[in-house]
Amino acid sequence: MKIALVGYGKMGHAIEEIAVEKGHEIVLRIGIENLEAFTKENIAKADVAIEFTSPHSAVENIKTCVDAGVAVVCGSTGWLQQLPEIEHYVSAANGAFLYASNFSVGVNLFFELNSFLAQLMRKHHDYHVTLEEIHHTQKKDAPSGTAITLAEQVMRYITGKKQWVNHTSDNEAELEIISERIDPAPGTHKIKYSSYIDDIEIIHTAHNRKGFASGAVMAAEFLYNKKGIFSMKEVLGF
Template sequence: MKIALIGYGKMGHAIEEIAVKRGHTIELAVSIENVEDNTVENIRKADVAIEFTGPESAFENVNKCLEAKVPVVCGSTGWLDRYQEAVWNCNEQNGALLYASNFSIGVNIFFEVNKRLAQLMASQKEYDVTIEEIHHTQKRDAPSGTAITLAEQILEVNPLKKQWINQPGNNKGDLLVISKREDPAPGTHIIRYQSDIDDIEIKHTAHNRYGFALGAVLAAEFIYGRRGIFNMGDVLGL
C-alpha cells in the first residue's frame, strides 16, 4: 500500500518504520515544517492515510482525506467534540474512517476487560470507581483519549456515575479521571474500585510506542478498500 502520513512526529516515525518493514511505501509525510504539501491532490496519490498530528488539526486533516476519497486512520486525540461531524462527512462522501483513542492490541483487550468489570461492579454500591492516567509531559490533551474511552464504557453501565470529571469534586455521581504528566511515560491507565473492605484494580502500562504504531498500520491494512466507520474492535475481531 502507498501510505500518506499526516503528522510525522514521534508516532509518524514509529509508523513509518513498521509500515516499511511490512512492505508498504510512504507516499507522503507531512509535518508542520512542510505543511504546504498537505493537499488533497497529494493525499489522493496514496491508498490510505494515517493521521497523527494533534487535537487542533485532526478534524481538518480527516476531512481533507475524505475529500481526497482516501480511507483515513486517525489516532490524534483531543478532538472528539467534532468526531460526529467527521462521521457525517464520511457517510456523505461514502468514505472510510477509523478512529481509535488507542491502537495498541493490549489496550483494546483492556477495554473489553474494563467493560466486563464495569458490568460486574455496576450493582456494588459500596465500591467507588476512579480512573488514573499517566503520560509524558509533552502530551497536550487531558484526560487522555484512552481514559475518556474507559470512562465512557463505565458510565454506560454504572447507574451511580453520571459524568466524568478531571478535577476532584464532592459529587458522588462524578467519575473522577486523574491525569498525571511525568517523563518518561508512553501511557499508563488504571481503573480502581475502592471500598472500606478491599480494592480491585486493573492496569495497562505501555512500554513504548511500538504497540500504537503497529495497531495503526494493521488498521490501515484493514480499512484499505473498505467504506464506512470502523474501530479497533473491527480490526482485531473483538
C-alpha cells in the same frame, strides 16, 4: 499499500518503521516543516492516510483526506465533540474512516476487560470507582482519549456516575479522572474500585510506542479498499 503520514512526530516515525518492515510504501510525510505539501493532489497518491496530529488540526486534516478520496485512520484525540460531524462527512462522501482513542492491541483488550469488570461491579454499591492516567509531558490533551473511553465504558454500567471530571471530586455523580504528565511515560491507565474492605484495580502500562504504531498499521491494512466507518472492534474481531 501506499500510506500518507499526516503528522510526522515520534508516532509518525514509529508508524513508518513498522509499515516499511511490513512492505508498505510511505508516499507522503507531513510535519510542521512542510505543511504546504498537505494538498489533495499529494494525499491522492496514497491508499490510506494515517493521521496523528493535534486536536486543533485533526478535523480539517480528515476532511482534506476524505475530499481526496483517501481512506483515513485517525489517532488524534481531544476533538471528539466533532466526531458526529466527521462521520456524516465521511458517509456523504462514501469514504472510509477509522478512529480509535488507542490502537494498541493490548489497550483494546484492556477496554474489553474494563467493560466486563464494570458489569460485574454495577450491583456492588460499596465500591467507589476512580480512574488515573499518566502520559509524557508532550501529551497535549488531558484526560487522554484512552481515559475518556475507559470512563464512558464505566459509566455505561455504573449508572450512578453521570459525568467524568478531570479533578478530584466529592460528588458521587462524578467519575474522577486524575491526569499526570511525567516523562518519559508512554502511557499508563488504571481503574480502581475501592471499599472499606478492599480495593480492586486493573492497570495497563505501555512500555513504548510500538504497540500503538503497530495497531495503527493494522488498522490501515484493515481499511484498505473498504468503504464505511469502523473501529478497532472490527479490526480485532471483538
